[in-house]
Amino acid sequence: MNQEKIINVKNLTKTFGSFTAVKSISFDVNQGEIFGFLGANGAGKTTAMKMLIGISKPTSGEAVVAGFDVKTQSEMVKKSIGYMSQKFSMYDDLTIKENITFFGGIYGLSRIQIKEKTAELIYELGLEEVADKLVSALPLGWKQKLSFSVALLHEPKIVFLDEPTGGVDPITRRQFWEMIYAEAHKGTTIFVTTHYMDEAEYCDRVSIMVEGSIEALDSPKNLKKQYNVTSMNDVFLKLARNVE
Amino acid sequence: MSIIVQNISKSYNDIKAVENISFEVKEGELFGLIGPDGAGKTTIFRILTTLLLSNEGSATVADFDVVKDYKSIRNSVGYMPGKFSLYQDLTVEENLTFFATIFGTTIEENYDLIKDIYIQIEPFKKRRAGALSGGMKQKLALCCALIHKPKVLFLDEPTTGVDPVSRKEFWEMLKQLQKKGITILVSTPYMDEAAMCDRIALIQKGKILKIDSPENVTKKYDKIIYDIRAKDTYQLIQDLKHYPSQYSVFAFGEYLHYIDKKQNFNSTELLTYLQNKNHTEIEIHISNPTIEDVFMDL
Known part of the structure; x- marks a missing residue:
């Protein structure tokens, strides 16, 4: 394959005291891929992801994200990636516009860029009427x-999504995935975690972690074939059963 | 009837959390409230467990009125709220003893009921609850909700954010509890879990849209759903959305679920349309509706 690797992970390990949370994992993510x-x-998962986004130092091993080493260039990593999770999304007591402006500033956009982006984003999401309302609404x-x-x-170049659709209603969940598809189509790499196994099917490739190691990594189609089952849910159950 | 809810409404300031909701749960039934975040599920739980007063309507739990007999209800029900509510800095064992004592009982007295669940966390009984994994926390919370042998068990989104393996185990535990005669009202945003309930209420934006057995909900669905896939899923969604007679297009696992507006829909015509759009590896066949399909079309 001559595709560009946007994430390159080699023997990445993280220990907390005597406990090894991530055990020497290695994998690549291709540019423009939706990686589950x-x-x-x-x-x-969370420990591994924290290392990839540059907020937790690996105990050993290497990871290069968007061309930057997570150990020595973590600030550059943070600038080159997007991140969202279910837990931390927006400031509830700021308005929609204020949130966009705030994050635009954090990401180092200029005033003009922020103004343009804000208008564009509010229009694309159809939020014109609520733009000055609090996000909590x-x-x-x-x-x-x-x-x-x-x-x-x-x-x-790459965006990390940590359980982005937990608790979201079924229609919005699908609209969300259509946004993901559209973004991937533009060439942005998507790195996503989820507990919805139907969403695992939407990924180009999927890795499954069990007790700190990556036990399987392939396209959903190949994984189903390999484990001789009909759904990703069954693949998951076969691999992760009886592990606490 | 174990639970009777009649015309319950509740507003927070000017936001209607639940609106004119009625349903009944039979004794020994496993009843599911199925709906997304913000549907009003937690408000219903809080009203039925006497932690919140409704604006209108009435409800009884285990034959007690939720307003007049609130003290009796608190002794006869177990409640596991959505947010982990145990004492993080007490150990597993201490939490359980604490809840037993509060309800004037002991772990030994009702050990039978929790035994199957408790033995799974017993190896960690000296560990602080805050240091448990998600799956174990959930099992401990369930033990604490059961320790006084409640007649009715309320579980508010017990499996949200929990991985598929732990979710499956949790439902197996609920089935076992049901066999012991406990009525269970459980809520979940995962539509696939609906199939595990005897009856379900589909709920969205504070209103109940349908109450029936999971089998009937899907059996009574009157539209034909087609499974469709092709090599480029993203482009397939776009093209199907532009097909003149399309009714809906949604991603469903490895296939898209497509519904057509026309009675005399011809899948060969659709196939030709997709081929003309340069799609490859096209598959089209009739699919069985799921609870999620029905929910999305309500």
């Missing part, structure tokens, strides 16, 4: 859509 990062609760699904757009404000 799955695993049971406590499997080490938005339904969760809309918050998540807005939060995703904000994570893309500085046009990062």
Whole structure:
């Protein structure tokens, strides 16, 4: 394959005292790919992701994200990526406009850029009428859509989504995935975690972490073939069963 | 009837959280409230567990009125709120003892009921609850909600954010509890879990849209759903949305679910349309509706 690798992970390890949360994982993510990062609760997903976005130092091993070493160039990594999670999305007590302006500033956009981006984003999401309302007034699904757009404000090459659709209603969940598809189509790499196994099917490739190691990594189609089952849910159950 | 809810409404300032909701849960039934975040599920739980007063309507739980007999209700129900509500700095064992004591009982007295669940976390009984994994926290919370042998068990989104393996185990536990005669009202945003309930209420924006058994909900669905896939999913969604007689297009796992407006829909015509749009590896076939399909069309 001659595709550009946007993430390159080699023997990445993180230990907390005597506990090894991430055990020497290695994988690549291609430019423009939708990469699903799955695993049971406590499997080490969050720890691994924190290292990739430059907020946790690896104990050993290497990771290069968007061309920058997460150990020595973590500030550059942070500038080159977008990040959103279910837990931290927006400031509830700021308006939609204020949130966009705030994050635009954080990402280092100029005043003019922020103004343009704000108008563009509000129009694209159809939020004209509520732009000056507090974010807390938005339904969760809309918050998540807005939060995703904000994570893309500085046009990062890669965006990390940590359980972006948890608790979101079924229609909005699909609209959210259509936004993901559209963004991937533009060439942005998507790195996403989810507990919805139907969403695992939407990914180009999926990795499954079990007790700190990557136990499987392939396209959903190949994984189903390999484990001789008909859904990603069954693949997951086969791999992660009986592990606490 | 174990739970009777009649015309309950509740508003917070000018936001209507639930509007004129009525349903009944039979004794020993496993009843599911299925709906997304913000549907009003938690408000219903809080009213039924006497933690919140409704603006209108009435409700009884285990034959007690939620307003007049609130003290009796608190003794006869178990409640596991959506947010982890145990004492993080007490150990597993201490939490359980604490809840047993509050309800004037002991762990030993009702050990039978929690045994199957408790033995899974017993190896960690000296560990602080805050240091448990998500799956174990959930099991401990369930034990604490059961320790006084409640007649009715309320579980508010017990599986949200929990991985598929732990979710499956959790539902197996609920099935076991049901066999012991406990009525269970459980809420979830995961539509696939609806199939595990005896009956479900589909709820959205504070209103109940449908109450029936999961089998009937899908059986009574009157539209034909087609599974469609092709190599380029993103482009396929766009093109299907522009097909003149399309009714809806949604991603559903490895396929898209497509519904057409026309009675005499011809899948060959659609196939030709997609081929003309340069799609490859096209598959079209009839699919069985799921609860999620029905929910999305309500």
